Amino acid sequence: MRCSDADREGIAGRLRAAAAEGRLGMDEFEERTAAVYAARYDRELSALVADLPPAPGSAGNGWRAVLLAMWRQILADLSLLIGRRGAGSSRRRLVIAALVILFLAGVVLAAVLGVDGGGHHGFEHQRIGRGF
Known part of the structure; x- marks a missing residue:
């Protein structure tokens, strides 16, 4: 499925948070961010954050x-x-x-x-x- 601008912004936000936590170096952050804005499909976005912890609140409760x-x-x-x-x-x-x-x-x-x-x-x- 094609991704929207809101999807791209959400993933870019997760990458910014990961870089701020020290999970990504600046070079890798810049590479992934460029790939976020070049992505056309959801699977491309998912691959960019697959090795990062889930966004807060996305794991569910209980x-x-x-x-x-x-x-x-x-x-x-x-x-x-x-x-x-x-x-x-x-x-x-x-x-x-x-x-x-x-x-x-x-x-x-x-x-x-x-x-x-x-x-x-x-x-x-x-x-x-x-x-x-």
Whole structure:
């Protein structure tokens, strides 16, 4: 979809805020700002701010915001783990790898043992003793 002047101004404002916070250097800010005003489509604008935090108030409220923040953190940690972005400490990479392995082990264990929704099977309900 084609972008409007208001769309361009909104993205330019986000770039100004990112530069003011120190997230963008002046050269990169100028390059991205020039690209904003040259953009014709929404996807071009989205690509210019994809690596920046969302605009204030755009994450939503309540659980949606929490889940969105959690999802972003998981993606950032996984990209750090596989070496696509950021230097990251080797200790943090080790912790992330251990958590991923534990999660996968839990999934495999649940699949092997079966998850029955809390139902009980086996001997635990058989009454053994006198008069029962």
